[in-house]
Amino acid sequence: GAGVSQTPSNKVTEKGKYVELRCDPISGHTALYWYRQSLGQGPEFLIYFQGTGAADDSGLPNDRFFAVRPEGSVSTLKIQRTERGDSAVYLCASSHNPDTGELFFGEGSRLTVL
């Protein structure tokens, strides 16, 4: 596709369950980012991949959160033992131009933990 694709667009789960969120970046984009946006706030950085490796995971809030990008394209954000405070929109972005650093965002996955 032409843009960053994220699935599911909406996910409702119960406290304590495991969740996976998928991101398919723009073809050819080597850099991939996950951000989290709570209601009324700006996006907050979670993790950055350059190729297959996580170059910076300093934004992951705790060890319940993990992300992978095994082939340098699609990425999956995994959340274990979900808590109500994890409810937010999880945004994925990709970038290909280090000269500008411009990020292109997907529509996001809205996670609701009941």
Place this chain on the structure above:
Amino acid sequence: ELKVEQNPLFLSMQEGKNYTIYCNYSTTSDRLYWYRQDPGKSLESLFVLLSNGAVKQEGRLMASLDTKARLSTLHITAAVHDLSATYFCAVDHTQGGSEKLVFGKGTKLTVNP
């Protein structure tokens, strides 16, 4: 730690009026971005400002960057209803091989007829 502050956080203005949104940041950076977000939608890139003194214009919006003052402005000229949205500034925070953007809290703009 890089902090990005926008003001105002909420702005209600009438069609035809002019206004400026401010974005201040706390540590040195030469790259700043403005994004627009409509309710329930993702972020749309508006402007990429890559150097001190950079000025870019698109329609009724004009963005500028003063890296010495650590300040960017987004100026709205003769506002129209279609500009109603939340506007975010984001500052490049490249450090130790990591590249990421740090966002402000956003300015929710409402343009009234």
